[in-house]
Amino acid sequence: MSSSRHWIKSQHVWREALGRFEPAAVAVEGDRIAAVERPDAVPAGATLRDFGDRWVMPGLFNTHVHLDFSASKTPLRDFEAEDPSERLLRAAKNANTLLLSGVTTARDCGSQWQTLALARRPDLSPVPLPRLLMSGPPITVPYGHLHFMHGIVRNDRDIYAHIARIRKDGGRSVKVMISGGQMTPGSKPEDTVFGQDDLNLITGESRRLGLPSVAHVLSTESVRRGAIARFDSLEHCAYFDRHEDGRLYRNYNADVAQTARDNGSAMMANLSTAMPGFDAIYAKAESDRTPLEKHQVRQFETMVENFGKMLKLGIPMVCGNDAGVNDTPFDSTWMEVDWMIRGGQSPVEALRSATIGSAKALLIDESVGRIEPGYSADIIALAGDPLQAVSALKSPLYVMRQGEVVLGQAGVAA
Ligand SMILES: [Zn+2]
Numbered sequence: 001m002s003s004s005r006h007w008i009k010s011q012h013v014w015r016e017a018l019g020r021f022e023p024a025a026v027a028v029e030g031d032r033i034a035a036v037e038r039p040d041a042v043p044a045g046a047t048l049r050d051f052g053d054r055w056v057m058p059g060l061f062n063t064h065v066h067l068d069f070s071a072s073k074t075p076l077r078d079f080e081a082e083d084p085s086e087r088l089l090r091a092a093k094n095a096n097t098l099l100l101s102g103v104t105t106a107r108d109c110g111s112q113w114q115t116l117a118l119a120r121r122p123d124l125s126p127v128p129l130p131r132l133l134m135s136g137p138p139i140t141v142p143y144g145h146l147h148f149m150h151g152i153v154r155n156d157r158d159i160y161a162h163i164a165r166i167r168k169d170g171g172r173s174v175k176v177m178i179s180g181g182q183m184t185p186g187s188k189p190e191d192t193v194f195g196q197d198d199l200n201l202i203t204g205e206s207r208r209l210g211l212p213s214v215a216h217v218l219s220t221e222s223v224r225r226g227a228i229a230r231f232d233s234l235e236h237c238a239y240f241d242r243h244e245d246g247r248l249y250r251n252y253n254a255d256v257a258q259t260a261r262d263n264g265s266a267m268m269a270n271l272s273t274a275m276p277g278f279d280a281i282y283a284k285a286e287s288d289r290t291p292l293e294k295h296q297v298r299q300f301e302t303m304v305e306n307f308g309k310m311l312k313l314g315i316p317m318v319c320g321n322d323a324g325v326n327d328t329p330f331d332s333t334w335m336e337v338d339w340m341i342r343g344g345q346s347p348v349e350a351l352r353s354a355t356i357g358s359a360k361a362l363l364i365d366e367s368v369g370r371i372e373p374g375y376s377a378d379i380i381a382l383a384g385d386p387l388q389a390v391s392a393l394k395s396p397l398y399v400m401r402q403g404e405v406v407l408g409q410a411g412v413a414a
Pocket of ligand 1: 064065066109110322
């Protein structure tokens, strides 16, 4: 086996246990990390990639993407205009973009049944893919959020059949739309559409099969029910109410947040979603903003404040940005890390959220998300220190996925 062993070394290798970068040499064998040693432990004549004083860390996670979506200003229109095979091609391209941006593990939170082919037969993909945990079509109600992906359930039997099919078709995650969503015409974010018994059944069955469960929760009641059902992660946690002016307002609910904390759910806050739109509003003088824009800015700032409150409470935060939806491209995961820091995490906490913390919510932290022996060889190298400036994550010099170099083969001189 020693002939297939090769080494990576650097003055700055992320050591999860220490919470800092340290000089180290990493031995890779096949798709696994075989050893982590002092830099001088590399045997003479070994195959070595020396990154010098560049920064080496585990590949990033994005726990919430929609591979079928175009990330344009009109993702739903694009989805509807494309047929299943076109969506599958788009999904492969999007997944490849994630990988080349340093994301070596991604969870898809809602796509058509056909896109599960990427998880089932990654060997057939014309482009390299990250590790994909696919949820397939999200479980939803008739006319519910993303119902057009064909994940509608009407009773317990449908729920069991849906989860069984996800698993049989190569899926590795169970996603449920507990509230309505903004993107689906006719679906209302402030509505809670699943009862507690249904949700308990879904998380129970997911747990029995070893699949991570994840819930879309925009209304306060949906966050509460998702927390009681002990979903592995809760997405958005918007605490939305609709006021008489017809607009949605975020009304943080401390009791509900406490329940989520006590029941062990992680949270995906997607602070950076649709950022170009907010940038455009912030670029205007306050007096030039329309009433709707002022409302959007207030709600955005409330979202970031709520993130800080839930963080203080001790809710584990995971990295996801809803890539694929409106104005949220697949190479922008680093922006979520940036916003988690702006929302109150230390840079070390944010790096953990984007690696081992996300792995935990995906139930794969025993084998993915650390540079340690036995872990999957998912490694990226950066030109700068991400603890000093998160933008170092923006364009990795090198990406290794499961032992295979997919970016930067010949790029960086030692
Ligand atoms: Zn989503």
